[in-house]
Amino acid sequence: MDMHLSELDQHFTLPKTRKVGADRPIAWLKMGLADLLQHPGPSLTYGGIITAVGWLLLSLVDQHGHFFATLITGFLLLSPLAAAGIYELTSEREEGRETSFMQSLHDAGKNLSQVAFLGVILGMVAIAWERVSAILFALLYGGQVPAGMPLIEAFTGEYLNFTLVWGAAGFLLACFVFAFTAVSIPMLADREVDSVTAMMTSLRAVAENISTMAIWAALIVILTAIGFATYLVGLIVIFPLLGHATWYAYKEMVE
Template sequence: MDLHLSELDQHFTLPKTRKVGADRPLVWLKLGMNDLMQHPGPSLTYGLLITAFGWLILSLVDPRGHFFTSLITGFLLLSPLAAAGIYELTSEREEGRTTSFIQSLRDAGKNLSQVAFLGVILGMVAIAWERVSAILFALLYGGEVPAGTSLLAALTGEYLNFTLIWVAAGFLLACFVFALTAVSIPMLADREVDSVTAMMTSLRAVAENLSTMAIWAAIIVALTAIGFATYLIGLIVIFPLLGHATWYAYKDLIE
């Protein structure tokens, strides 16, 4: 791993990263909750918007097909971009400025081109995953889930081997995207850096803190699962909470 990191240094001038303890994710959550309580109105507005967007996606697709899982994956990939405004709320408070939803939107646009470029990359990843899912589902069912079959039932039983392949591919994709974006989006909101530098820095921070970031990823997955289990209503609070906590993760990991 050290060899790979030294190779990064040869090609990119990256900000320095820190190694942190395995207990830090819980600290990030605590600090994130404190921030949420400091300006609940603007923070929860972001939660309401992302929840409404999620409801829109759920209303547009048949929950039995591969397109449903692909759109949900795309939602999970792209929704962290919406947290750029949440990072600005914390930044405004740290600088002693008045926090507001509108002002956070304005501040989030200061490095918009690089954030948009990162969004394009994530969008391409989402499209690629949709194509992979389409191929796997075509192999399973000739292109569609049999009528009257729930998605859970369709992915078990005689199709278990394919299911394991599908889940494994999704897991690897999720790990890669998490490593790319763990701190890159708050970095773009905080500094005048390009998206490639931000992503490479994020990769380095994750590589140097594998156990800690694995815990952090597990917390994100667990809280997001709660959000989905409540038909996205829980995301009204969970989304801004994770957004604020991610800001503190970035501040902790990057000098």
């Protein structure tokens, strides 16, 4: 469905966005893979760092199901910010230059204040989601948080109602966050713009490409699920792959 957001022009000076075909997400992944193979060392370093952080979080929640929703959601919300350096790798390659991991980190900080501001917003979303999750746990677990219960038991069987309600609420939150961040983070890495402008641009790009972005979001979910299914080992490759691909999504949809 085509959505018109001309009202945004009354409040924000936004760059023009383009409509792209529904086949583009696969192309973005192919181009992202080419970039990953072009400079595997720096790219996989980012993947390794994200995987290590994920392992740390999983070790904290392994026997505490009531913390799982909070920490893992926070991880998924904030980890895309770590891809700012990956965007620099791709940007440099587009301009015919190669760069190192440390240089990409340095370059990613050129608009650090606005990236940090977006991080604060996402952090507040994560905190709000933690409160919602805590309320759902209290209501659906009968007021008793099952500390020490293995994760698989905490989300199945008699607690399946919680999983369904929590999943539905999480899906709505994910759609909201995706709409505002789909291209905003690479835009902040690429241009000297403020985070609000970047988020509004992302909202417009998603709204003008509903079907394409739905496919793109589904691919992100599938690949991330594969990463978690491999106990995060797959994220070593999947995280930088998605980072490089997201850069191309941004460049195609935002003039």
